[in-house]
Amino acid sequence: MSDRDRNWPARLKFHLTAFVAPGAVVVGDVTLGARSSVWFNTVVRGDSDRVEVGDDTN
Numbered sequence: 001m002s003d004r005d006r007n008w009p010a011r012l013k014f015h016l017t018a019f020v021a022p023g024a025v026v027v028g029d030v031t032l033g034a035r036s037s038v039w040f041n042t043v044v045r046g047d048s049d050r051v052e053v054g055d056d057t058n
Contacts, residue, residue: 033057
């Protein structure tokens, strides 16, 4: 197991209709729902707790 896998064991889960803008950063245990969006220069960190962006939200 690599150091990265030990430090970031969870993976991003996202619906195919979710949008992540260029320049946005999403790491750790993050779930993006249907038609959700993460906009430019936004950082979503799921490294210490789980983050869920629900359907139709941003």
